[in-house]
Amino acid sequence: MEYRNEQLAEEKVFKDPVHRYVHVRDKVIWDLIGTPEFQRLRRIKQLGTSFYTFHGAEHSRFNHSLGVYEIVRRILENFKEHPDWNEEERLLCLTAGLLHDLGHGPFSHSFEKVFDLDHEDFTREIILGDTNVNNILKRVHPDFPQDVADVIGKTYSNKLVVSLISSQIDADRMDYLQRDAYFTGVSYGHFDMERILRVMRPMEDQVVIKATGMHAVEDYIMSRYQMYWQVYFHPVTRSSEVILTKILHRARYLYKNNYSFKLPPLHFETFFEGKPTLEDYLKLDESIVLYYFQIWKEEDDEILSDLCNRFVNRHLFKYIEFNPNHQLEQWMELHKLFTEAGINPDYYLEVDSSSDLPYDFYRPGEDEERLPIHLLMQNDELKELSRQSEIVEAISGKKRTDHKLYYPSDFIEGLADKSRVKKRILEILEG
Amino acid sequence: MLQDHAKLVSFFSECHELIGRKRLQKMIYILKKCHFPFSERYQFHFYGPYSEELTLRVQELINLGFLEEEKEKKSGYYQYRYSITDEGQKFLTHYNIEMPNMDQWIEKMKGMSSRFLELIATMLYFDNRPKEEIEEKVLSVKKKQNYTREELERAWAFIEEMNVKH
Numbered sequence: 001m002e003y004r005n006e007q008l009a010e011e012k013v014f015k016d017p018v019h020r021y022v023h024v025r026d027k028v029i030w031d032l033i034g035t036p037e038f039q040r041l042r043r044i045k046q047l048g049t050s051f052y053t054f055h056g057a058e059h060s061r062f063n064h065s066l067g068v069y070e071i072v073r074r075i076l077e078n079f080k081e082h083p084d085w086n087e088e089e090r091l092l093c094l095t096a097g098l099l100h101d102l103g104h105g106p107f108s109h110s111f112e113k114v115f116d117l118d119h120e121d122f123t124r125e126i127i128l129g130d131t132n133v134n135n136i137l138k139r140v141h142p143d144f145p146q147d148v149a150d151v152i153g154k155t156y157s158n159k160l161v162v163s164l165i166s167s168q169i170d171a172d173r174m175d176y177l178q179r180d181a182y183f184t185g186v187s188y189g190h191f192d193m194e195r196i197l198r199v200m201r202p203m204e205d206q207v208v209i210k211a212t213g214m215h216a217v218e219d220y221i222m223s224r225y226q227m228y229w230q231v232y233f234h235p236v237t238r239s240s241e242v243i244l245t246k247i248l249h250r251a252r253y254l255y256k257n258n259y260s261f262k263l264p265p266l267h268f269e270t271f272f273e274g275k276p277t278l279e280d281y282l283k284l285d286e287s288i289v290l291y292y293f294q295i296w297k298e299e300d301d302e303i304l305s306d307l308c309n310r311f312v313n314r315h316l317f318k319y320i321e322f323n324p325n326h327q328l329e330q331w332m333e334l335h336k337l338f339t340e341a342g343i344n345p346d347y348y349l350e351v352d353s354s355s356d357l358p359y360d361f362y363r364p365g366e367d368e369e370r371l372p373i374h375l376l377m378q379n380d381e382l383k384e385l386s387r388q389s390e391i392v393e394a395i396s397g398k399k400r401t402d403h404k405l406y407y408p409s410d411f412i413e414g415l416a417d418k419s420r421v422k423k424r425i426l427e428i429l430e431g
Numbered sequence: 432m433l434q435d436h437a438k439l440v441s442f443f444s445e446c447h448e449l450i451g452r453k454r455l456q457k458m459i460y461i462l463k464k465c466h467f468p469f470s471e472r473y474q475f476h477f478y479g480p481y482s483e484e485l486t487l488r489v490q491e492l493i494n495l496g497f498l499e500e501e502k503e504k505k506s507g508y509y510q511y512r513y514s515i516t517d518e519g520q521k522f523l524t525h526y527n528i529e530m531p532n533m534d535q536w537i538e539k540m541k542g543m544s545s546r547f548l549e550l551i552a553t554m555l556y557f558d559n560r561p562k563e564e565i566e567e568k569v570l571s572v573k574k575k576q577n578y579t580r581e582e583l584e585r586a587w588a589f590i591e592e593m594n595v596k597h
Binding site for chain 1: 433491496497571572
């Protein structure tokens with residue numbers, strides 16, 4: 001039998017707290033899960049540093065990737081008999097769902113920012129490069145790795161396939177919203193996925209939703225909105241990310257200035273040099289990063305050591321609301337005052353911004369890029385979701401922004417009580 | 432603080448005025464591909480390279496009062512006009528960010544249609560492939576645009592010019 005169609009003698013199941021079971025029957029999928037590149041995802045947390053805010057949020061990209069695969073599998077079960085669905089694309093969809101996050105590195109958000117990396121480039125490299133994953137994909141067909149990379153990169157010619165993995169209502173979002181809600185323990189993020197799956201319909205170049213399922217989709221959009229502001233942009237999580245970012249900046253700065261580390265940062269060297277190879281990238285997971293942070297706690301460099309202590313022991317920066325326009329001059333003054341007080345503002349003063357766009361759409365002729373969610377009406381007409389739903393219309397295109405200023409309150413408190421600098425810093429920070 | 436925002440304000444300052452969201456997206460992408468230090472991450476969306484980070488950052492600049500966005504009704508659709516405000520200029524002065532000179536590229540791109548910028552950006556998106564494959568891929572993902580051979584040649588010439596001069 002062709003490898004593409006090979007089935008396991010017995011179906012394998014993974015117990016899953018969100019979907020109850022993840023079912024695997026295809027040999028290709030089973031083999032991919034067993035590769036070192038996929039197993040590595042067990043050591044990359046899905047929510048990065050959010051566990052400092054929500055102690056349950058220790059779940060991994062491995063869990064999420066299996067979840068996305070399972071949702072795609074269930075969608076395709078429903079599409080099976082539909083005339084607009086080509087069953088030949090089934091394995092491609094399942095594989096792309098499973099591998100869509102393969103290139104995520106440790107604490108992706110901060111790492112990518114500091115080292116100017118993009119996990120999507122690494123996903124592509126793992127799929128197309130000399131890896132175990134690539135060897136398996138090539139056995140399906142020599143073009144199969146490229147097809148999988150194209151679906152994940154959204155450049156595959158069949159847009160229906162792409163939209164299952166990434167669109168405004170896709171398997172990726174449906175899994176992470178529910179999974180993140182479950183593990184953080186928050187009450188947002190829940191919606192009736194079973195209902196959404198039942199009302200999804202394949203069309204020529206997109207997935208549409210039967211109009212009768214509109215309320216389930218409204219619930220999904222609202223869940224997404226709430227999760228972003230209550231979980232993903234939580235200021236405590238942002239504070240830990242600020243510190244993580246500062247650690248990486250400091251370690252790179254020291255490395256570039258020939259600082260003699262007690263333990264040579266071998267796993268970071270090519271990152272510091274700006275040219276991490278795929279091999280180096282795959283070796284660096286969160287357990288390795290945390291190991292270095294433990295070691296760097298004992299470094300002679302006071303800034304690196306302090307920042308690592310803060311991160312490892314959750315001694316985070318305090319934050320206040322900050323408007324970079326109205327408080328621009330205060331920011332400049334704070335910068336000077338911190339320097340005067342011997343606190344390096346490059347590492348101990350930061351403004352961080354969060355923004356989100358919960359749902360967006362374009363109208364014909366508008367130069368927007370996001371594909372809207374379409375409802376399939378009884379007369380087979382397509383209507384854009386926000387035209388039918390008042391709830392969605394109310395938040396469509398609304399971008400919400402939040403700026404916060406982060407600083408180490410203990411350092412400020414530690415300044416001499418009567419000092420002019422301390423008094424003025426507190427005046428600014430406490431309004 | 433807000434270094435990435437400052438780079439964008441610097442771009443808008445050099446533009447004086449920019450019309451169209453798609454144009455904005457593609458211009459920043461093209462400049463980024465030519466190593467101008469913009470940090471916004473791009474992905475391929477249904478109509479070419481698109482950065483949600485850029486969309487959100489521009490909105491942040493508008494909310495902060497550094498940038499003005501005017502929505503104008505044209506025949507049957509809306510377009511967006513961007514210009515830097517006095518507060519944006521003040522922010523830039525305070526920030527004193529160093530950006531390589533992008534004047535000549537901005538001027539050239541402002542004179543191009545957003546359809547043509549979309550073509551250039553899409554070709555650059557696939558620039559890790561051989562030339563024939565790039566063309567094949569662009570024509571396949573942009574079937575509905577019906578790009579002509581002449582447009583492809585003009586896009587290559589522009590890419591070549593940017594690569595040589597910058």
